[in-house]
């Protein structure tokens with residue numbers, strides 16, 4: 001009677017293992033498959049008869065054999081469970097993901113438990129793998145991370161132009177100044193302001209004025225390097241901080257910017273507007289005690305450009321201070 005009960009129990013357990021929504025695989029010590037439940041059948045397209053006695057590594061060459069066998073052998077040696085998680089490796093076996101809404105994941109993300117199985121003599125002569133589909137969790141986390149990154153990025157940007165906003169740009173300036181003080185790496189600043197911008201607004205309207213500002217920002221982006229810090233400093237005032245750049249290098253870039261802006265025709269709401277900019281260029285120097293001394297130096301050079309008739313570049317030299 002008791003034996004009959006045990007067999008029933010075994011049947012139930014087998015039924016449960018067959019139908020649960022996680023992958024169950026049993027391997028012998030040569031990595032040949034002995035148990036392959038219906039989750040594994042459904043996702044791999046291989047019936048348990050087709051998988052039986054086949055080597056896991058032959059059937060799924062995408063498995064990193066060195067890494068996986070090291071993990072599994074350690075679990076057997078220590079007689080404890082081991083785990084692999086999607087954050088370290090997205091999956092053990094590449095299964096297509098059928099996440100209905102997202103369409104973001106081609107492959108199923110998996111967590112895997114590796115569990116040594118002992119025979120009645122206490123020897124771990126088989127290993128059970130339990131494979132969890134964690135695609136939903138992984139995607140949620142990835143989307144959240146991407147959204148947070150985007151939010152952080154947005155918090156650093158000026159909404160109209162996409163350039164760095166003044167607050168973040170000033171933080172970058174202070175970091176660059178600290179680097180200069182520590183390692184004496186040169187850095188220069190190009191600061192410019194659109195000439196006679198008020199009449200552009202007055203004659204063509206505020207929206208066209210905005211478009212001019214956006215176009216000027218686009219030109220800066222075209223000329224700046226990845227490592228430069230291009231920011232909108234005020235209404236129609238822009239800053240371009242150039243790490244590892246001498247005054248002369250910055251002056252060349254300033255002239256290229258000036259000429260590019262001068263050539264530009266902004267077409268907006270059936271209006272065609274051209275404009276010029278006045279620029280000031282300065283570099284970090286020994287006598288500067290704060291990062292903002294660089295802004296003051298470039299600003300005073302910019303002021304000289306305005307005084308001298310606009311549409312020109314002025315370099316700040318130490319004599320000016």
Ligand SMILES: Nc1nc2c(ncn2[C@@H]2O[C@H](COP(=O)(O)OP(=O)(O)OP(=O)(O)O)[C@@H](O)[C@H]2O)c(=O)[nH]1
Pocket residue numbers: 193194195196197198199201205206207208209210213234235236306310
């Ligand atoms: N359309 C638009 N106008 C802005 C924005 N921010 C500032 N302004 C305007 O820009 C104009 C700047 O004018 P001013 O500082 O007098 O300088 P300017 O007319 O460019 O003359 P100079 O700088 O001396 O060549 C002001 O009329 C501001 O209202 C903005 O985001 N959009």
